[in-house]
Amino acid sequence: MDELATEELVEITVTVNGTVHRERVSPRMHAADFLRQRLGLTGTHIGCEQGVCGMCTVLLDGEAVKGCLLLAPQLDGRELRTVESLAQGGELAPLQQAFKDCGGLQCGFCTPGFLMTATALRESGRRLDREQIREELSGVLCRCTGYDGILTAVDRVLNGEQR
Amino acid sequence: MKPAPFEYVRPSSVAEAVATLEAHGGMARVLAGGQSLVPMLGMRLMRPSAVVDINGLDAELGQIEARGAETTIGALVRYSEAEASPVIAERLPLLRTAIRYIGDRQVRNRGTLCGAVAQSDPTGEVALVALTLGATVVAQGPGGVRELAADGFFVGSYANALAPEEMITGLRFGVVPARGAFFERGRKHNDFALLSLAVAATPEPDGSWRDVRVGMGGINDTPVLARAAAARLEGQRWDEAALAEAAQLALEDADPPEDVRASAEYRAHLLPIHLRRLLLSLVEEPRHG
Numbered sequence: 139m140d141e142l143a144t145e146e147l148v149e150i151t152v153t154v155n156g157t158v159h160r161e162r163v164s165p166r167m168h169a170a171d172f173l174r175q176r177l178g179l180t181g182t183h184i185g186c187e188q189g190v191c192g193m194c195t196v197l198l199d200g201e202a203v204k205g206c207l208l209l210a211p212q213l214d215g216r217e218l219r220t221v222e223s224l225a226q227g228g229e230l231a232p233l234q235q236a237f238k239d240c241g242g243l244q245c246g247f248c249t250p251g252f253l254m255t256a257t258a259l260r261e262s263g264r265r266l267d268r269e270q271i272r273e274e275l276s277g278v279l280c281r282c283t284g285y286d287g288i289l290t291a292v293d294r295v296l297n298g299e300q301r
Numbered sequence: 302m303k304p305a306p307f308e309y310v311r312p313s314s315v316a317e318a319v320a321t322l323e324a325h326g327g328m329a330r331v332l333a334g335g336q337s338l339v340p341m342l343g344m345r346l347m348r349p350s351a352v353v354d355i356n357g358l359d360a361e362l363g364q365i366e367a368r369g370a371e372t373t374i375g376a377l378v379r380y381s382e383a384e385a386s387p388v389i390a391e392r393l394p395l396l397r398t399a400i401r402y403i404g405d406r407q408v409r410n411r412g413t414l415c416g417a418v419a420q421s422d423p424t425g426e427v428a429l430v431a432l433t434l435g436a437t438v439v440a441q442g443p444g445g446v447r448e449l450a451a452d453g454f455f456v457g458s459y460a461n462a463l464a465p466e467e468m469i470t471g472l473r474f475g476v477v478p479a480r481g482a483f484f485e486r487g488r489k490h491n492d493f494a495l496l497s498l499a500v501a502a503t504p505e506p507d508g509s510w511r512d513v514r515v516g517m518g519g520i521n522d523t524p525v526l527a528r529a530a531a532a533r534l535e536g537q538r539w540d541e542a543a544l545a546e547a548a549q550l551a552l553e554d555a556d557p558p559e560d561v562r563a564s565a566e567y568r569a570h571l572l573p574i575h576l577r578r579l580l581l582s583l584v585e586e587p588r589h590g
Contacts, residue, residue, distance in 0.1 A: 202406055209339065276490055
């Protein structure tokens with residue numbers, strides 16, 4: 139570990155779920171590790187750590203990005219939102235409730251990634267059909283549900299019950 | 302933390318970024334979108350002495366500029382921005398189509414077109430379109446600005462003509478043919494392409510076609526132009542025989558790799574079939590991109 143003794147840390151100021159944090163980070167640390175290890179926000183999961191599985195999806199200034207492909211120093215001056223920001227006062231957000239109602243999760247490991255990707259989609263205000271939603275969500279992998287419940291949940295929140 | 306230690310540098314100008322690259326004697330890497338670089342750091346496929354984060358240089362590098370017949374895409378333009386840009390939709394519909402085959406939403410929100418060109422992945426969609434449409438790579442180094450034609454820029458698998466202390470500042474397109482189409486086949490959605498094809502040409506009133514371009518990805522260690530195929534079609538009416546012959550001629554410029562995704566034989570099998578169909582799609586409907 140001697141090589142690390144000389145490593146220069148980078149000071150960052152980042153807003154996470156509305157709270158401002160000032161931290162000194164290693165440039166080698168990625169954003170998902172930063173959230174979990176430094177801030178204790180373990181709702182953001184880590185799967186492949188190479189940008190394939192989408193488990194670590196968070197919102198960077200409102201855009202869905204993969205936390206493992208972002209170095210912690212890059213968070214300086216930015217705003218992050220994680221799955222912990224969704225439920226308010228113990229009340230599930232509409233997307234979370236829809237996932238619950240539609241069988242949009244089983245083991246739950248991928249759920250934060252889907253919820254944050256879908257949150258960005260919902261906030262974009264774009265009108266999307268089911269196939270377009272499928273395409274937009276394709277950057278998060280699920281090994282339990284077969285995706286159908288997830289699609290139904292997101293479709294329901296984006297487009298309303300009647301569809 | 303998986304990457305090897307590196308110095309993190311956040312320059313305040315392109316000139317400062319280039320000075321940093323020079324100071325590190327070619328051992329530093331530029332971080333733009335990071336969608337290829339960061340995984341490679343994690344796998345320690347790259348162990349740069351410094352990572353030069355250019356994400357603060359939006360004023361210099363973040364624009365899509367339409368000037369006269371030319372369209373220049375700055376080094377910080379993300380795929381999602383290009384995808385949503387009316388300028389790209391109007392001027393470079395083929396590029397817009399190709400972008401939809403890149404990564405997924407999260408990757409496209411961060412990844413940059415110029416970063417893809419720098420990465421020079423043999424299956425890269427942007428590299429293929431840049432080559433097919435005759436784009437120019439604009440780079441800045443200690444000696445100043447250099448302009449490199451996309452044809453000749455890609456020199457090997459993940460290798461290009463940039464000097465180690467140079468960085469790409471933009472990708473410039475000129476006038477492109479009136480019609481274009483793109484095809485990609487991978488093992489699964491969002492995976493690296495087994496075969497990708499970009500074609501472009503302009504139909505003449507007499508039924509012939511001019512300015513024919515045929516580009517192929519995943520079929521060599523760089524994206525390549527199918528020159529023999531394009532020559533067969535240039536100035537010709539595209540009847541069944543011409544299309545079939547051109548599709549076969551494309552194999553002359555292909556040297557398909559054998560890897561975990563597909564055999565060389567399978568790639569060679571796919572090429573003429575899908576090239577013929579793609580060319581036919583240009584004839585059958587006036588689609589743009």
